[in-house]
Amino acid sequence: MKNKFLKGTLAVALVAAFFSSCKPKDSNDVVSGDAAQKAYVAPGKYDEFYNFVSGGFSGQVSVYGLPSGRLFRVIPVFSADPQSGYGYNEETKPMLNTSHGFVPWDDQHHTELSQTNGEVDGRWLFANANNTPRIARVDLKTFTTKEIIELPNSAGNHSSPFITENTEYVVAGTRFSVPPDDANGDVAINTYKQNFKGYLSFVKVGKEGQMDIAFQIAAPGVNFDLSHAGKGKSHGWFFFSCYNTEQANTLLEVNASQKDKDFIMAVNWKKAEEYIKAGKGKKQAVKYAHNTYDEKTHTAKSEIKTEVLVLDSKEFKDICYMIPCPKSPHGCDVDPTGEYIVGSGKLAALIPVFSFDKLQNAIKNKQFDGEYEGIPVIKYEAALHGEVKKPGLGPLHTEFDGKGNAYTTFFVSSEVVKWDIKSLKVLDRVPTYYSVGHLCIPGGDSKKPFGKYLIAYNKITKDRYLPTGPELTQSAQIFDISGDKMQLILDFPTIGEPHYAQAAPADLIRNNGQLKFHKIENNNHPYVTKGEKESKVVRQGNKVHVYMTSIRSHFAPDNIEGIKLGDEVYFHVTNLEQDWDVPHGFAIKGADNGELLIMPGETCTLKWVPKKTGIVPFYCTDFCSALHQEMQGYVRVSPAGSKVPLAFSLGTNLPAVK
Amino acid sequence: MKNKFLKGTLAVALVAAFFSSCKPKDSNDVVSGDAAQKAYVAPGKYDEFYNFVSGGFSGQVSVYGLPSGRLFRVIPVFSADPQSGYGYNEETKPMLNTSHGFVPWDDQHHTELSQTNGEVDGRWLFANANNTPRIARVDLKTFTTKEIIELPNSAGNHSSPFITENTEYVVAGTRFSVPPDDANGDVAINTYKQNFKGYLSFVKVGKEGQMDIAFQIAAPGVNFDLSHAGKGKSHGWFFFSCYNTEQANTLLEVNASQKDKDFIMAVNWKKAEEYIKAGKGKKQAVKYAHNTYDEKTHTAKSEIKTEVLVLDSKEFKDICYMIPCPKSPHGCDVDPTGEYIVGSGKLAALIPVFSFDKLQNAIKNKQFDGEYEGIPVIKYEAALHGEVKKPGLGPLHTEFDGKGNAYTTFFVSSEVVKWDIKSLKVLDRVPTYYSVGHLCIPGGDSKKPFGKYLIAYNKITKDRYLPTGPELTQSAQIFDISGDKMQLILDFPTIGEPHYAQAAPADLIRNNGQLKFHKIENNNHPYVTKGEKESKVVRQGNKVHVYMTSIRSHFAPDNIEGIKLGDEVYFHVTNLEQDWDVPHGFAIKGADNGELLIMPGETCTLKWVPKKTGIVPFYCTDFCSALHQEMQGYVRVSPAGSKVPLAFSLGTNLPAVK
Structure with missing residues (x-):
């Protein structure tokens, strides 16, 4: 029993040790004088990189600028x-x-x-x-x-x-x-x-x-955890880390942490493709x-x-191979040349680096240690390039700078460690505040990393920012990695919980056909209204379709009568603007719905089921001009069976109907 | 007809003129050398102020740090x-x-x-x-x-x-x-x-x-737009700006911009209180x-x-008075002494400043210009302290620094203007990028402004940041106002659309009893589970209540069987942690619901109505330890009418039931 629980117990002890030592430290001593200038992007100047950060439990993707750490967009996904x-x-x-x-x-x-x-x-x-x-x-x-x-x-x-x-x-x-x-x-x-x-x-x-x-x-x-494709020489292969090779189904904290080694599964997807083509x-x-x-x-x-x-x-015995990897492997990262596969056992105190060439030889020479669930298990040493010794505790993820260096995050010892991919020597280490998970270097998992910055996405925030009650923002840190030593330049908070992120040079995206607005002549929405004169209100049984336009600073129509309780009203609002950054919003009082935020040239539809009779205002929710506040209108809702006829107008009063 | 449309037409022309001149400018010339140092908050250091910013169409409130412009929290409201x-x-x-x-x-x-x-x-x-x-x-x-x-x-x-x-x-x-x-x-x-x-x-x-x-x-x-309470000598009064005194109901852009003056309504709320107490x-x-x-x-x-x-x-003739105010008044701001009431006509090219003392005299002496809808209209000159002449185009909002200065935003001419409250002389002006709406000075609408920074919340973003397609973030700018001249130090993006904001010194809030976690002994949630031993699953007809606990790194129970199609399952998850910044999340595959994000010591409930039979995983969504990924469990869902008994466990297998 002692052995059986050792790994889990060790892990718990490591975590407990970390948490008890996770006292606020003053990190200012690691911030040198030019950090402010390095992180600062002056008003009117652009950031160097876009940083696309996973939102974790927000479900969205957020877009930051580097090196300023400023949030430019939350993309609903x-x-x-x-x-x-x-x-x-x-x-x-x-x-x-x-x-x-x-x-x-x-x-x-x-x-x-x-x-x-x-x-x-x-x-x-x-x-x-x-x-x-x-x-x-x-x-x-x-x-x-x-x-x-x-x-x-x-x-x-x-x-x-x-x-x-x-x-x-x-x-x-x-x-x-x-x-x-x-x-x-x-x-x-x-x-x-x-x-x-x-x-x-x-x-x-x-x-x-x-x-x-x-x-x-x-x-x-088992639990497939992370993956990366081969590249260059290893193009055609994919590598997946997995844990819980114990196949536990309860209290995984202990029961999935029994074995000293789990696996990285190497998948020959080109071979799989062949089988599929062959109808297998x-x-x-x-x-x-x-x-x-x-x-x-x-x-x-x-x-x-x-x-x-x-x-x-x-x-199919020649598409999957298991490579043993110590202690619940998490990150599974391939260097820019495609030769080295880095496995990060999250409960380990070393990093195994596997060689693609050695893996191929091992497969060729059948250097197997039996099978796991019918899949050949490669001998650990046969695929191993080497181990990074004593790099830290709890390695999670590795990215690359394209200059032969790898950077690995350590959750338990709360640091980023830089090491040489070939010699496996540790070159530098910096603390993170606190307990880093993922990291990102622009292009850092591609064949051509852009380098310059490294961003650590930390899992614990505690005292890093002004407190905001029990719930705290997540914390990221930017390091300048252009020199031999990593230099911390900025802490910046992030929304949701960031896990993996990617970054790309600003111009690569900025100059790649950014859409500024939708051309109204190409708008083929089934309920588009391409000009104010075409705006109308159409009843189909209890469904009422409002073909509405918005332009600074009015909706057409802006007075609507003849809506009755029991109706389903569809406001199809077309934003007629044809310029960048002139969205209009649309909201109507009491709706059990979100708002519409309509980009220039776009059509969006709000479904509204009125629940009370009376006069109901609607208005533009996105400040659009000095007369934005005047961009409002009214809908009259009458009882079911009312004789008030369907009518609509803009600028002239409808005939009064009692 | 010409006169009738003049004001509206002028406004449209002003806006059009602005938009046509809204070309990118290089604002770097207004950023001086020490701006980076002034805006920079080094890793591990705290911001000086909390900035509570309205989220506009996001519906939420966001909390930023000043002067870093970093987003610490989005508060769901x-x-x-x-x-x-x-x-x-x-x-x-x-x-x-x-x-x-x-x-x-x-x-x-x-x-x-x-x-x-x-x-x-x-x-x-x-x-x-x-x-x-x-x-x-x-x-x-x-x-x-x-x-x-x-x-x-x-x-x-x-x-x-x-x-x-x-x-x-x-x-x-x-x-x-x-x-x-x-x-x-x-x-x-x-x-x-x-x-x-x-x-x-x-x-x-x-x-x-x-x-x-x-x-x-x-x-x-009419359209009541903005308001502020009196203070000091004017405590007991409230001031509301209003436009559309034309009482138009369609095409307000034109029809509510007819009159040269609308009103600020002065309300004697102490008098109203008396009437209420007297049963009126x-x-x-x-x-x-x-x-x-x-x-x-x-x-x-x-x-x-x-x-x-x-x-x-x-x-009740002595509770409301109308003060004429030029051209669709928007902001209605009272200086720290309570003597001066600033009206900002959003289509005006001057700022009227009213005197509380003069207002009181005017009321006493009945210096009225008839009535508006039964409310006495004060003579404009009788209440006027004076006008700020040619301050800019389209004044919107004014805040104060407590040193006798007022700062007004101008949407149309896109600038912030500093002026002397008593002499009404313009002292300084800075451009904003682009078209500022609200502004905020810490404590800037109170009797004791904290000064130091001014934040402009701009309405148009265009080219200020890296582009993100048709939709752009909103843009704010921070100015250092500690000297005679305002100094731009930072552009920072904001979520939703900020309108008014408030700011307070960090320590005022940080040292005011910040809650770090909920004490589990004080948790009186009707479905709380105060320890793992108390965890259980209880069926009441087709309702199943899961009394669940979470602590690093497992849920109790983590295996549940006997759930059937047609059941409504309520996961009442109590986070047993008693430390700061250790939330746990809870999610279950396929749920048509959000997640639970449970603060330490808190209980939250997720309603889940399974729609398919089978094995359904649940897990912790907020990274909580090195073994966070192992914090998962399974629910077995059987067909309606199944004989599988209700059962639950942690760490031991349930007896197998086919």
């Missing part, structure tokens, strides 16, 4: 957002549809920028949802979510949305194994070993970014939502798809 | 927030109840800190909702919303939530006049002049902050929600109240 109307207006509701129905929230953990030839290309950003497994694609011309695909046979979609070097695939692995969707899932939880599986999804990305599940690999029921994939009946937003109609639709192709890892 | 569970969990749903039912969004325009003797006291922050009229109270010990009161007889609750100098009252005025709630509201919109009213609400604030509507004043149907208030039947959050039970309740006391401004 997986959570309903009453402020923008995302998930509330009729156009975007389908984006949050799933096989479980409408889901208004998720836990967004990792972001990944699209790549061409292994280099960040500035086209799209992918984001994963952990809780109800999904992948989203954000278009970086508009900074809006264009597509969301659900992943069947999965739960706890954590090792996602990492990509291959030409964005051929976005992957997604299962962290919380479950019975496959087509099996009888009504089984005892303690039949985990027999019935639970961990599926890996390979989602194909088309030329315009469109996603579809190409195939899934049915893998053992097995069709499985499933249900998953595929939601797409059409730029021409300004409207999303949700389709439920019913089938995936599956390859079983037990059956 | 009027919008549902899936990330924190606010408006999603069972405890907080009642907070968003209204007489219209559950309302998940609003437009939050102004914040006001509580005061004692006219000085900011750091206890509470009040916030208004524009769209569905409400006032909220945020407790600054926890930075959470404790109370929301709806305002009957109102719409477009804009001139709110300004307070009297001992926080006796929070006021709220009607911007969009409507027929009173007890009238037949089903009237023609063009009967505005006969049927529409603008009510002013006086909400009494108790010693513990508890709110109740003391009385309302029925006022003419008329009872009116209305419906409004009053929502309160109980710190002991961690739970909100919503009551619908049915009556208000009303005084009619036409009937």
Whole structure:
């Protein structure tokens, strides 16, 4: 029993030790004189990098500038957002549809920028949802979510949305194994070993970014945690860390921390692709939502798809291999050359670095240590380049600067450590405040990192900022890594809980066709109103469609009568402005809905079911001109069965009807 | 006709002129060398001030540090927030109840800190909702919303939530006049002049902050825009700006901009109080929600109240007086001495400053120019201290530094202008990028401003930051006002759309009993679980109550069987941690709900209605320890009518039941 609990007990002790020593320290001594100038972006000047930060439990993606740490945008992705109307207006509701129905929230953990030839290309950003497994694609011309695909046979979609070097695939692995969707899932939880599986999804990305599940690999029921694609020489392979190879289903804190080594699973996806092309994939009946937003109609639709192709890892012996990796591996990171795979055991005190060449030789020479659930296990030493000795406690994630250096975060010892990829020597270390999780270097997981800055996303905040009651913001720190030594230059708070983040040079995105407004002549929304003269109110049974326009500083129409209790009113508001940064908002008193925030040239629809008779004001909610406050109107709501005729106007009074 | 449209036409021309000249300028020439050092707050150091910024169309309040411009907290107030569970969990749903039912969004325009003797006291922050009229109270010990009161007889609750100098009252005025709630509201919109009213609400604030509507004043149907209480010598009075004294109901852009002067309404609320005490208030039947959050039970309740006391401004001739004020007055600001009332006509090119003493004399001597809708109109010159001549175009708001200076924002000419309150001479001016709306000086509307910084909340962003598609963040700018000349030190982006903001010295709030966690022994939640041994699962018909605990790093129980389709499952999760900054999250796959984000010592409840049979994982969504990822569990969902018995466990397997 002693041995059995050792690893878990050690871990608990480590964590307890950390927490008891997590007293405020004065970090000013590590801030040198030029830090202010380095972090400062003068008014009117631009930041050097965009930083795309996962929102964690906010469900959204946030966009910061580097080095200023300023928040430029929260992009609604997986959570309903009453402020923008995302998930509330009729156009975007389908984006949050799933096989479980409408889901208004998720836990967004990792972001990944699209790549061409292994280099960040500035086209799209992918984001994963952990809780109800999904992948989203954000278009970086508009900074809006264009597509969301659900992943069947999965739960706890954590090792996602990492990509291959030409964005051929976005992957997604299962962290919380479950019975496959087509099996009888009504089984005892303690039949985990027999019935639970961990599926890996390979989602194909088309030329315009469109996603579809190409195939899934049915893998053992363990917890797939993180992943990264091979690149350069290792292009064609994907690497997934996994823990809970004990296959525990209760008190994982102890029961999933028993073994000294879990695994990194190496997946030869090119070989898997061949099997699929050869028709070896097995069709499985499933249900998953595929939601797409059409730029021409300004409207999303949700389709439920019913089938995936599956390859079983037990059956196809040459696509999956297990590499032993110490103590609950978490981060799984591949260096810019594609030769080195860094495994970070979150309860370990060393970092194993594996060699892709050695791995290939080991496979060729069958240097195996038996099998795990039907998958060959490579001998640890056979794939190992070497270990970074005593780097710190609790390594989590590693990024690269393109100059031969790796940077690893340590949660338990609360620091970032810089080390040489080839010699495995530790070169520098800096404390973090407190307990860093992920880190990001611009382009730091690509073939061509941009370097210069390193951002640490810390898990514990405590006394770093002015207190705000029991709930505190999360804390990030920016380091200048252009010199030999890392230099802390700024603490900045972040929204939600950041996990992985990516960054790209400002010009790569800024000069890549940023959309400033929607051209009104290209607006093919089914309820568009392209000019004030076309504005109207149309009744279809108890549905009333208001074709409304907004332009500084009035709505057309702005007086509407003849609405009755029992009606469903749809305000289709077209913003006629054709200039940058002139959105209009639309809100109506008492609505059980969000607002509309309508970009120039766009049409958005608010559904409103009035619950009381009387006069109900509506107005523009986004300050648009000196006469913004005058941008208001009234709707008269009469009792059901009223004889008040449908009528609307702008600038002239409607005939008085009692 | 020419004259009739002049004011509107001029305004449109002004706005057009501004927009055509709103080209990017390089503002670096106005940033001097020490700006970086002045705005920089080194890692580990604290900001000097808290800045409580209205979220506008986000519906929330955001908390920034000054001078760093860093966002420390978004406090959920009027919008549902899936990330924190606010408006999603069972405890907080009642907070968003209204007489219209559950309302998940609003437009939050102004914040006001509580005061004692006219000085900011750091206890509470009040916030208004524009769209569905409400006032909220945020407790600054926890930075959470404790109370929301709806305002009957109102719409477009804009001139709110300004307070009297001992926080006796929070006021709220009607911007969009409507027929009173007890009238037949089903009237023609063009009967505005006969049927529409603008009510002013006086909400009494108790010693513990508890709110109740003391009385309302029925006022003419105009647009009450902004307000401020008198202070010092003018304590006992309140001042409300109003526009649309034309009483237009369509195309207000033109039709509400006809008159050269609208009004500031001076209200003698002490006199009104006397009438109420004397039983002169008329009872009116209305419906409004009053929502309160109980710190002991961690739970909100919503009551619908049915009556208000009303005084009619036409009937009680000595409580309301109209002071003419040029061109659609917007801001209505009272200097620290209480003697000067600044009216800002948003289409004007001058600023009138009124004298409280002269106003009192004018009333005494009946220096009236007839009546407006039964209310005496003071002669303009009789109340006027003087006019600030040619200060800029489109004055909006004024704050004070306590040294005899006033600072006014100009939307159209896009600048902040400093002027001497007594001499009315312009002392300094700085450009803003672009088109400033509100401004804030710490304590700047109190008797004792703290000065030092001035923050401009700008309405147009354009090229100030890296672009993010059609939608851009809003932009604020911080100026150092400690010297004779204002010095721009930082641009910082803000969430939602900031309108009014308040700021207070950090220590005033930090040292005022900040709550770090909830004491578990004081947790009187009806479904609290005070220790793991008490955790259990209880079935009551088709309702299943899960009494669950969370502590690093497991839930108790973490395996649950016997849930069936058709059940409503309530996860009542108590976070047993008793330390600062150790929240736990709770999410379950496929839920059509937000997450739970549970502060230490708190209990929160997630309602879950499973829609599929099978094994459903749940997990902790807030990274809490090195073994956070292991903090997960499973629920088995069986078909309706299944014989699988209700069972739960932690650390040991449940007996297998097929």
